[in-house]
Amino acid sequence: MPWSDVQVGDLVKEALCCLVRSGRLAGTFLFYGPPGSALEELAFAFASAILCERKVGQASAPVANCQAETPGLLDKLVGQTSGRSQAETPGLPGHANGDFCGVCRTCRHIRERIHPDVFALEPEGAFYKIDTLRTMQGMAALLPLEAERKIFILRQADRMRQEAANSLLKVLEEPSPHSIFILLTDNVTGILPTILSRSQRVRLSPPPLDRLIENLMASKGISKEAAESLARLAGGQPGRAEEMSEGTWMERRDQLIALLEKVRHGSRLEIMHGSQVLSRDRAGARETLEALLSLIRDGLALTLLDNPAFLLNIDRRKEISSLWHGAESDQVIRAFETTVDALADLDRNLNVQNVLETVFMACAGRSSAESMSPKGPQRA
Numbered sequence: 001m002p003w004s005d006v007q008v009g010d011l012v013k014e015a016l017c018c019l020v021r022s023g024r025l026a027g028t029f030l031f032y033g034p035p036g037s038a039l040e041e042l043a044f045a046f047a048s049a050i051l052c053e054r055k056v057g058q059a060s061a062p063v064a065n066c067q068a069e070t071p072g073l074l075d076k077l078v079g080q081t082s083g084r085s086q087a088e089t090p091g092l093p094g095h096a097n098g099d100f101c102g103v104c105r106t107c108r109h110i111r112e113r114i115h116p117d118v119f120a121l122e123p124e125g126a127f128y129k130i131d132t133l134r135t136m137q138g139m140a141a142l143l144p145l146e147a148e149r150k151i152f153i154l155r156q157a158d159r160m161r162q163e164a165a166n167s168l169l170k171v172l173e174e175p176s177p178h179s180i181f182i183l184l185t186d187n188v189t190g191i192l193p194t195i196l197s198r199s200q201r202v203r204l205s206p207p208p209l210d211r212l213i214e215n216l217m218a219s220k221g222i223s224k225e226a227a228e229s230l231a232r233l234a235g236g237q238p239g240r241a242e243e244m245s246e247g248t249w250m251e252r253r254d255q256l257i258a259l260l261e262k263v264r265h266g267s268r269l270e271i272m273h274g275s276q277v278l279s280r281d282r283a284g285a286r287e288t289l290e291a292l293l294s295l296i297r298d299g300l301a302l303t304l305l306d307n308p309a310f311l312l313n314i315d316r317r318k319e320i321s322s323l324w325h326g327a328e329s330d331q332v333i334r335a336f337e338t339t340v341d342a343l344a345d346l347d348r349n350l351n352v353q354n355v356l357e358t359v360f361m362a363c364a365g366r367s368s369a370e371s372m373s374p375k376g377p378q379r380a
């Protein structure tokens with residue numbers, strides 16, 4: 001899989017590609033971006049580009065236009081760097097064009113996560129264990145087994161308590177010439193400033209919405225409208241869109257639309273019945289409420305802004321217009337607030353059916369005094 005197949009912005013790919021080509025590699029990289037960014041995909045692609053067996057003279061077709069040959073320009077492309085972090089690890093010839101073939105033994109083993117010199121580390125539980133970092137330190141001191149360098153990829157690198165972070169810092173301060181560390185995080189503020197200053201930082205932005213939509217259409221075989229809905233609902237985050245399309249989210253949303261239609265114009269009995277049906281799946285109640293929030297938010301786009309262009313669920317434009325037809329914006333705002341409260345109620349382990357019933361009453365514009373549970377949701 002060459003760089004052209006990696007789903008991140010061209011500037012980032014171009015910059016990393018040129019770094020590999022030049023052979024001017026820092027010892028520590030920090031890849032960061034919003035949740036759902038393709039950080040890990042980027043890290044393993046970068047590892048492949050560094051270690052790919054195709055050397056100068058055997059390169060495949062050129063990738064992007066390389067503008068990063070001039071020192072300094074690269075920093076502008078991939079982010080700021082500072083301090084002593086830029087101690088480049090010397091000795092490797094640059095690859096012909098910084099790309100990787102995706103088919104050599106090294107590329108395949110990296111893709112299959114079985115390369116003996118490429119390690120992925122992660123927290124155990126909520127945080128990294130000191131032992132994990134000490135083991136890494138020991139391994140980094142040894143020569144690589146097959147490749148010219150060892151590459152350590154640290155997932156969720158912000159999940160370190162002080163002692164672990166200090167331990168990592170010690171490793172980074174005494175870099176071994178044949179090791180490269182790639183820290184990944186969606187929470188860059190959780191990284192020690194001393195580690196930040198030693199890292200070549202690479203910020204990933206979510207891809208433009210148009211590109212995400214195109215990718216979703218191609219990879220999921222869905223219509224443009226469905227892909228656009230997914231992209232909007234996922235807030236433009238590719239990882240989240242992937243998760244939503246593979247899980248039950250969209251299905252649950254469609255069930256909800258049908259149910260809300262009944263509930264909005266239905267009797268209290270129907271509201272109770274709807275709450276009962278959905279509360280059977282306690283685990284999915286949160287997802288249900290999140291899907292509901294998107295539908296209510298669309299109700300606000302219609303009733304408050306009178307503008308369907310702002311809809312998230314654009315693939316259900318017709319159903320949503322019918323759903324909120326004749327509703328007052330005050331009522332939709334109340335439904336929104338009730339649903340936000342209901343999410344907190346779920347965390348407090350309140351009875352799911354009562355929580356949903358309160359929400360549906362609000363969506364139907366009915367007074368909560370009518371609810372079956374006059375004191376509000378009861379503890380389960």
Ligand SMILES: [Zn+2]
Pocket residue numbers: 051052053054100101102103104105106107108
């Ligand atoms: Zn290769």
